[in-house]
Amino acid sequence: MTAEDGPEADGGPNTGLLLFLPYRALEDRIFAALAEAGYDDFTPAQARVMQRISPDGTRLTELAAQAQITKQTAGFLVDQLEKAGYVRREPDPTDRRARLVCGAEKLWAAKEIADAVVAEVEREWEEHLGRRRYRQLREALTLLREITDPWAS
Amino acid sequence: MTAEDGPEADGGPNTGLLLFLPYRALEDRIFAALAEAGYDDFTPAQARVMQRISPDGTRLTELAAQAQITKQTAGFLVDQLEKAGYVRREPDPTDRRARLVCGAEKLWAAKEIADAVVAEVEREWEEHLGRRRYRQLREALTLLREITDPWAS
DNA sequence: CCAAATTAGTCAGAGACTCTGACCATCGTC
DNA sequence: GACGATGGTCAGAGTCTCTGACTAATTTGG
Numbered sequence: 001m002t003a004e005d006g007p008e009a010d011g012g013p014n015t016g017l018l019l020f021l022p023y024r025a026l027e028d029r030i031f032a033a034l035a036e037a038g039y040d041d042f043t044p045a046q047a048r049v050m051q052r053i054s055p056d057g058t059r060l061t062e063l064a065a066q067a068q069i070t071k072q073t074a075g076f077l078v079d080q081l082e083k084a085g086y087v088r089r090e091p092d093p094t095d096r097r098a099r100l101v102c103g104a105e106k107l108w109a110a111k112e113i114a115d116a117v118v119a120e121v122e123r124e125w126e127e128h129l130g131r132r133r134y135r136q137l138r139e140a141l142t143l144l145r146e147i148t149d150p151w152a153s
Numbered sequence: 154m155t156a157e158d159g160p161e162a163d164g165g166p167n168t169g170l171l172l173f174l175p176y177r178a179l180e181d182r183i184f185a186a187l188a189e190a191g192y193d194d195f196t197p198a199q200a201r202v203m204q205r206i207s208p209d210g211t212r213l214t215e216l217a218a219q220a221q222i223t224k225q226t227a228g229f230l231v232d233q234l235e236k237a238g239y240v241r242r243e244p245d246p247t248d249r250r251a252r253l254v255c256g257a258e259k260l261w262a263a264k265e266i267a268d269a270v271v272a273e274v275e276r277e278w279e280e281h282l283g284r285r286r287y288r289q290l291r292e293a294l295t296l297l298r299e300i301t302d303p304w305a306s
Numbered sequence: 307c308c309a310a311a312t313t314a315g316t317c318a319g320a321g322a323c324t325c326t327g328a329c330c331a332t333c334g335t336c
Numbered sequence: 337g338a339c340g341a342t343g344g345t346c347a348g349a350g351t352c353t354c355t356g357a358c359t360a361a362t363t364t365g366g
Contacts, residue, residue, distance in 0.1 A: 014271050014275065015179070015271075015278065015291060016176055018294035018298060022168075022294070023169055025302070026169040060315065061313075061314060061315075069352090069354090070355085071314080071315065072353080073353050073354075076351095077352085092314090096314095098313090098314050099314085099315080118169065128297065129293055133292070136290075137290065137293035138165070140282055141175070143281065144171075144174075144278060146281070147278075148178035198322075198323060212344095213344065214344075222323090224343075225345080225346090226325075229324080248343075249332060250343045250344070251343050251344080252344080
């Protein structure tokens, strides 16, 4: 089972499904927009790694932990991203074992498009829900993060 | 990029990430509980198909459409589930081309455990947010479904 | 200071997931 | 009854992910 599962008799579908549906819808929109703009040479799995790369570069182990995959898998995906020109690997000046995965121009250009789509979709959602309910939604989700995000700041 | 992506400067992380985090947390809890109860002989991909099976049985094409995978992939996953004893395939009395994928005892037993975990997690969330905010969250998500779920009833 | 434990990353191999393309059988329509 | 649409399978390839074993560098404890 996944989080989409659960009883649907009493109060409608379970909250997991309700969370998942808009998430997937947003993701689909982002992918479509990027593909249309010519950024069609990466996969969803690669994207999940890509989006974790900080402007200053991020270690492979850190990427793996945040994406909840093994470092071997992360390394495999970063290899693809490197070949496609989205990232570079640079030595970490503070630790000679480590290398920093750094975003290339191509990555930041793609991210700009992705950000625009996110903003557009969020506007649509706010319009559909109304300003007040949209604010309440974000407030509740932000609170929920405290008990569901192991990486919560 | 995925829906987790986006600008984080202005109003905190984007709504996609906020939706995804609790979803993944719930999914992880369900998987852990099922594994502990001995239901460790299926994969996440198989689960995404399993959960779409209605009590009356569901056609392969229908499962594929809802899970957003090809019917070939759905067939592959149902094969595994059949071998593991979670489902049976029965002829569809209304269409000789089709076969209904029906849940076996093992599936409903697992679903009972999954449902219990969902209920437990939802209780925790309601406690953390307070009854009022939790209700607002579900209300907003339910409304959002109208414009993000192609299968919305 | 140095041995031991830890951490960053790689290599090799295998299993699992997903897709495209091609195909057959049945259904619905005209 | 012919034809397009639908339900499903088979074959093949590419991608994702894991476990296990390994090297190199760092950190820790005496």
